[in-house]
Amino acid sequence: MFNIKAAVALVVMLSGVLLSLDGWADVSDYQKNGVKMGMAQEAPYALLSPDGQLTGASADITTAVFKEMGVNKVIPVVSDWGAIVPALQAKRLDLISTGLLINPQRCKALAFAEPDLCTSEAFAVLKGNPHAVNSYQDLKKEKLKIGVCGGCAEEKRALEVGVSRDDLVTVSDVFNGLEMLKAKRIDVLAWPDSTLNASITSAKETTVEVVAAAGEETKCSAVAFNSGNAALRDAYDVAFLKVKASGEFETIARKYGFNPALNSSASRESLCATTH
Numbered sequence: 001m002f003n004i005k006a007a008v009a010l011v012v013m014l015s016g017v018l019l020s021l022d023g024w025a026d027v028s029d030y031q032k033n034g035v036k037m038g039m040a041q042e043a044p045y046a047l048l049s050p051d052g053q054l055t056g057a058s059a060d061i062t063t064a065v066f067k068e069m070g071v072n073k074v075i076p077v078v079s080d081w082g083a084i085v086p087a088l089q090a091k092r093l094d095l096i097s098t099g100l101l102i103n104p105q106r107c108k109a110l111a112f113a114e115p116d117l118c119t120s121e122a123f124a125v126l127k128g129n130p131h132a133v134n135s136y137q138d139l140k141k142e143k144l145k146i147g148v149c150g151g152c153a154e155e156k157r158a159l160e161v162g163v164s165r166d167d168l169v170t171v172s173d174v175f176n177g178l179e180m181l182k183a184k185r186i187d188v189l190a191w192p193d194s195t196l197n198a199s200i201t202s203a204k205e206t207t208v209e210v211v212a213a214a215g216e217e218t219k220c221s222a223v224a225f226n227s228g229n230a231a232l233r234d235a236y237d238v239a240f241l242k243v244k245a246s247g248e249f250e251t252i253a254r255k256y257g258f259n260p261a262l263n264s265s266a267s268r269e270s271l272c273a274t275t276h
Contacts (some may be wrong), residue, residue: 024228024229024231024232026231027069027070027071027232027235030066030069030071030094030232031069031070031071031072033073034071034072034073034074034075035066035071035073035074035075035094035095036075036077036092036093036094036095037059037062037074037075037076037077037093037094037095037096037097038077038079038084038087038088038093038095038096038097038098039058039059039076039077039078039079039084039096039097039098040078040079040080040081040084040098040149040173041078041173041174041175042056042098042099042173042174042195043056043174043195043198043199043202044056044057044194044195044198044256044257044258045057045058045059045097045098045099045117045194045195045221046058046059046076046097046098046099047059048076048078054074054076056098056256057099057116057117057252057253057255057256057258058097058098058099058116058117058221058223059074059076059097059098060252060255060256061097061116061117061240061243061249061252061253062074062095062097062223064243064248064249064252065223065236065239065240065243066236066239068239068242068243069235069236069239077092077093080172080173081149081150081151081152081172081173082149082150082151082170082172084096084098084100085106085109085110085151085224088110088224088225088226089109089226089227091226094225094226094229094232095223095224095225095232095236096110096223096224097223097224099117099119099192099195099221100221100222100223100224101152101153101192101219101220101221102115102219102220102221102222102268102271102272103153103156103219103271103272104272104273105156106224107268107271107272109227110224110225110226110227111224111225111226111227111228111229111230111233112222112223112224112225112233112268112271112272113222113223113224113225113233113236113237113240113268114222114237114240114241114267114268115220115221115222115263115266115267115268115271116220116221116222116223116240116249116253116263117194117220117221117253117258117263118218118219118220118221118258118259118262118263118266119192119193119194119195119218119219119220119221119258119262120192120193120212120213120216120218120219121136121153121154121157121190121192121193121212121213121216121219122190122191122192122193122196122197122210122211122212122213123188123189123190123191123196123210123211123213124177124178124181124188124189124191124196124200124208124209124210124211125181125187125188125189125208125209125210125211126181126182126184126207126208126209127206127207127208127209128209129209129211131144131187131188133187133188133211134211134212134213134214135213135214135215135216136157136158136160136161136163136190136213136215136216137161139158139161139163139167139188139190140161140162140163143167144167144187144188145167145169145185145186145187145188146158146163146167146168146169146186146187146188146189146190147169147170147171147177147180147181147186147188147189147190148168148169148170148171148189148190148191149170149171149172149173149174149177149191150170153219154190154191155168155170155190157190157216158190169185169186171186171189174189174191174195174196174199175199175203177189177191178199178200178203178205178208181208182205182207182208190213192219193210193212194256194257194258196210197210197257198256198257218262219271220262220263220266220271222268223236249263
């Protein structure tokens, strides 16, 4: 007689063997050894203090989801923005959790989980907004030096509206960008509003203000996995739904100043398909 339970067990066992042959661990391995989480120093998404304390909305959500999966060890690996995706693609990381925005181009290279935190675009400028920058179109009106993170949505958007690449200055993280702004090495720092507000507050800055980028759509971030490791991504998605259902996701999001309601209408499918 055909034994369904035995067949299922055999499929699961063979799946684990095939996964190992492909070079990917299964969830039980991550439960034993933990996961390496790539991050930039990006308030309020992910911050690692000098004494090793990991905080931030993305970091807290990711830790909660992996705990739901039985993975109790999340190992933070700090990187500059420009190096973090290549490190994931080279399998030096298991995931990225640092407010990485979902867009169609990235969806071709990475396996995103379902979106978690949603935000709007903004600019950090010196007090009084001396260059009257209120939109991406305003960045073209005079030869301004604009700070962006390499390969991020803000760089892409500035190029889309016609800003010269020569006027874009790559900064390693938001804190570096704020220091360059205060030193007048750049005129504007383009970054998501939640990160700018949190960074200025934590640094107790009084000479810098945040201006909303008029006309820009809401964007959402998510945890990203290597494109070859969709199995871990899918397991993460299942656990993320449980964390959301428990109310823990909403608690974490609100703690760091995010509106969890923005997440309710967002999906990986729609964000991967959306073009500006």
